[in-house]
Amino acid sequence: MSIATVNPANGETLKTYEAMDEEEIERRLQLAEATFRTYRTTSFAERARLLNRAADLLDEDQAEIARVMTTEMGKPIAQARAEAAKCAKAMRWYAEHAEELLADEEPAESDVKDSGASRALVRYRPLGPVLAVMPWNFPLWQVVRFAAPALMAGNVGLLKHASNVPQTALYLEDLFHRAGFTEGCFQTLLIGSGAVDDVLRDERVRAATLTGSEPAGRAVAATAGEMIKKTVLELGGSDPFVVMPSADVDRAAEVAVTARVQNNGQSCIAAKRFIVHTDVYDAFAERFVAGMRVLEVGDPMREETEVGPLASERGRADLEELVDDARRGGASVLCGGERPDGPGWYYPPTVLADVTREMRVHREEAFGPVATLYRAADLDEAVLIANDSPFGLSSNVWTRDENEIDRFVRDLEAGGVYVNGMTASHPALPFGGVKRSGYGRELSGHGIREFCNITTVWHGA
Incomplete structure (x- = not known):
């Protein structure tokens, strides 16, 4: 793949x-x-001064960098501007x-004494250069949520x-x-994916973080494992x-639309599988489908555009392949499901019902504005359907x-x-998943400590 800006609105x-x-x-x-x-010897106060300055500059640049993200x-x-604002906040x-x-x-005084020390402590020290392999869907936020804690550490x-x-x-x-950060504190490597392995193998790179596809994660994890590097x-x-x-069904359906189509549906934490108790299934489905149908799809530079x-x-x-496979397998297409004519890589908000385990869309991530609807007889079946996935990033529950x-x-x-709300990331809350959604955590105290040398300091009596 070439390194290029290609406007997806017109190709x-x-x-x-x-x-x-x-x-x-x-x-x-x-x-x-x-x-x-x-840089590792700089004070927290100095690092904070520099990072606050970066936040101020980002606020000043918000309109410009938002246009760049939308174009790329x-x-x-509007979502691009919100992303820039969120980065400055983080x-x-x-x-x-x-x-x-x-x-x-x-540690507790009794434990220090029991270890034979006069004093003991745990200190967090930086590891060194960290390689970040980042995706395109939140091109600013994905990077900042790594860079801000890494630089402060x-x-x-x-x-x-x-x-x-x-x-x-x-x-x-x-x-x-x-x-004001020294030139080498944060550098962009304009390289293709084929060059990542050599960079990760370099002894000067001490650790890596990746947000992206499962195959990319496997490749980075395999090399990092071989080289004994934290990921x-x-x-x-x-x-x-x-x-x-017991949920507020009207509110749940309204939030469900946003939860599915945020970032044009291209979000790892977007709700994708909608599992509804049979007692409220029809009411929810009617409202949800109606909400998906009326979304404003079009030029992303227009303020009114929602998708x-x-x-x-x-x-x-x-x-399209996921939707077509489901259709062939007997799924009902309640709205959308057909590529529109004209330039650009548009796809309409789509809702699929009567989805079975044999369909690819049941097992694979639909990275776009496509939702699947499931009917659950009770709580036990709802949990069973929810966990019937190779992924485990986040979840939303309305009750x-x-x-x-x-x-x-x-x-x-x-x-x-x-x-009773949709998944969203916040700097104070840890973020990450289980199963094939990955491991480790970003954000919060957990995230900043991921790339620290957790050092035991022991003083003899």
Whole structure:
């Protein structure tokens, strides 16, 4: 795949870039290693000053970088601005909280004495250069939620971004440089996916984080395992959205539409499988389908647009194949399901019912505005359907029954359970999944500690 900006609204190639050669990659690896030796000794106050400055610059650049993101991957312009604002918020959150999150920890006095020490503590120290392999769907947020904690911990970053968002990737390097970070603190590597393995094998790279597809995660994890390097993986998701009889069905259906089509449906944490108790199934389905039908689909640069094009022609073809397979297997298409005429990689909001386990859409992630509806006889069947997936990123549960909430929190196989609301990431809350959705956590104190050397310090009596 070439490194290029291709506008998904019309298929026009706007900018192309040459991949960095081995000499330039080597220069940047040397710079990252050299910069880390000094940057690791900077104070939390200095790191916070720089990161707050980056947040201020991002706020100033919000309109410009939003247009870049929309041009590169097609998200509606209002959502692009919101993404930029969210990134600035996360930067400020880590600037404020990193020092307390990484403060020295002292064991109980009795345990210190029992260890034979006069004093003992746990200290969090940075690891070194961290390679971040990032996707195109949230081209700013996915990077910042790694970069903000990594930089505040004293690490330096090397970004291998998706090849279809090179302008966003270069903007991020420039942003941190303009904020005052030393040049080697955060660098973008304009390289293809085939060059990632060699970079990850380099001894100067101490760890890696990847958000992306399951095959990409497997490849990075395999190499990192061979080289004994720490990794955090956030992979696919096929999140359940469960609605029980006590729920506010009108509100659940309204939120369900947003939960499915956010970012044109191209979100790992988007609700994709809607599992509804039989007592409220018809009422929910009617409202949900009606809401999907009236969404404004079109030019992502228009303020009124709610669903823009998919990011790539291949992505639309993959989505069509899932829908066509389900249709051939007997699924009912309640709305959408047909590619529109005209330029751009658009696909309409689509709802499938009567989905069976034999259909690909039941097992695979639908990365676009396609929802599947399931009918559950009771709570036990709802849990069974929800867990019948290779993924376990997050989940959404709608019920007013406290006993049901306890059961869902206990039994759902997911990294998050959102009750009477849709899944969303926040800097203060850990984010990540189980099963084939990956391992490790981003955000919160858990995320900043992922790439730290957790050091025991013991003083003899």
